[in-house]
Amino acid sequence: MKLERSIALMGVLAVGGLTLAACGSDANVEATGSGDSAATCEGKSPITGEGSSAQQNAMSNFTSVYSGVCSGKAVEYTVSGSGNGRTQFVAGLVDFAGSDSSIKEEQADAAATRCAGNPAWNLPLVFGPVAVAYTLDGVDDLVLTPDVIAQIFTGKITTWNDPAIAALNEGTSLPTTAITPIYRSDSSGTSDNFQRFLSDAAPQSWTLDHSSDWAGGVGEGANGSSGVAQAAAATPGAITYVEKGFADQENLTAAQIDFGAGAVELTTETAAKAIDTVTFSGDGNDLALDTDALFASKEADSYPLVLSTYEIVCSKGYDAETAAGVKSFLLSAANEGQEGLEAAGYVPLPDSFKERLVTAINAIS
Numbered sequence: 001m002k003l004e005r006s007i008a009l010m011g012v013l014a015v016g017g018l019t020l021a022a023c024g025s026d027a028n029v030e031a032t033g034s035g036d037s038a039a040t041c042e043g044k045s046p047i048t049g050e051g052s053s054a055q056q057n058a059m060s061n062f063t064s065v066y067s068g069v070c071s072g073k074a075v076e077y078t079v080s081g082s083g084n085g086r087t088q089f090v091a092g093l094v095d096f097a098g099s100d101s102s103i104k105e106e107q108a109d110a111a112a113t114r115c116a117g118n119p120a121w122n123l124p125l126v127f128g129p130v131a132v133a134y135t136l137d138g139v140d141d142l143v144l145t146p147d148v149i150a151q152i153f154t155g156k157i158t159t160w161n162d163p164a165i166a167a168l169n170e171g172t173s174l175p176t177t178a179i180t181p182i183y184r185s186d187s188s189g190t191s192d193n194f195q196r197f198l199s200d201a202a203p204q205s206w207t208l209d210h211s212s213d214w215a216g217g218v219g220e221g222a223n224g225s226s227g228v229a230q231a232a233a234a235t236p237g238a239i240t241y242v243e244k245g246f247a248d249q250e251n252l253t254a255a256q257i258d259f260g261a262g263a264v265e266l267t268t269e270t271a272a273k274a275i276d277t278v279t280f281s282g283d284g285n286d287l288a289l290d291t292d293a294l295f296a297s298k299e300a301d302s303y304p305l306v307l308s309t310y311e312i313v314c315s316k317g318y319d320a321e322t323a324a325g326v327k328s329f330l331l332s333a334a335n336e337g338q339e340g341l342e343a344a345g346y347v348p349l350p351d352s353f354k355e356r357l358v359t360a361i362n363a364i365s
Helices: 056-069 082-090 105-114 146-153 163-168 189-201 224-233 244-249 268-275 291-295 320-334 351-362
Strands: 010-014 017-022 047-051 075-079 096-099 120-134 180-184 220-222 238-243 256-258 306-314
Touching: 047 082, 047 320, 056 075, 056 120, 056 320, 082 096, 082 105, 082 189, 082 306, 105 120, 105 306, 120 189, 120 224, 120 244, 120 268, 120 320, 120 351, 146 163, 146 180, 146 189, 180 189, 180 224, 189 238, 189 291, 189 306, 220 224, 224 238, 224 244, 238 244, 268 306, 291 306, 306 320, 320 351
Parallel strands: 047 075, 047 096, 180 220, 180 238
Antiparallel strands: 010 017, 017 075, 096 306, 120 238, 120 306
């Protein structure tokens, strides 16, 4: 696995996934010092989290920055997939869950029990644009639509020279190569968001359920964001859905997507334009986002295939030391931790989100 930014992390393989741990004050990032940090540097150490692989590189940045501004404080984050992270959080085995889908319904009820009768909150800490990335020799520019993408991932379109793809790419010589969809085999918030996107943007072609488990039924599975990116890079004719940073690490080509107002390239700017339209699902400090309107957007020069990745925490119910540690880390991540995210393929929090997020973090007890 390649992490292309220089950060002081101790990575070890652990049961359930990769554990990232940051400690000490030797992080090779620009640390402002605790006096300039939003972190209080109070509370227990280490605090523990588990879940999303989509936020793996962002979490590496957050933990490095935090250990740089709070000497002696540590965060341990295990990469095991969003679904596993939520399960571990509900069981009380970690202090927070990293998840690309909000916690809801029966699982939210179970989380409230874990939080001593108090609701769990979904706190969006970073946005990750999702690339529809492919490996196809000689084809460096490719346009797809949500409908064509849905037909590829349900097995209706099986070769790269299919007339539906050719019609979108006049003048491009498309090979007869078979298409191999690569999907997430683990319980994944990225899968949930991608399937939600197809349900909203191509309902006529994607009639399958959407959840953290892949419902498409064709192709080959791989574990984690790095796993699908590596599998796609190694498979001629492959296509996958994966966060931009992981696609970049494997030198995959991202398709331009015509959402309804012309082909749009995935860039920080086109993703940020889409994010500016996102709204919260409700009031208060549970900051789950309304992604249905985002995924159905057809605004020009806007790339709405973006996932919001959450830290799921107890609103109340922590012991005092854990509450202080969780708050301190999240305050750092929401502020100085946002620096450097763009280079890793993420879109930092808009200022309009940050104000409400900091209010919610400060309300944790």
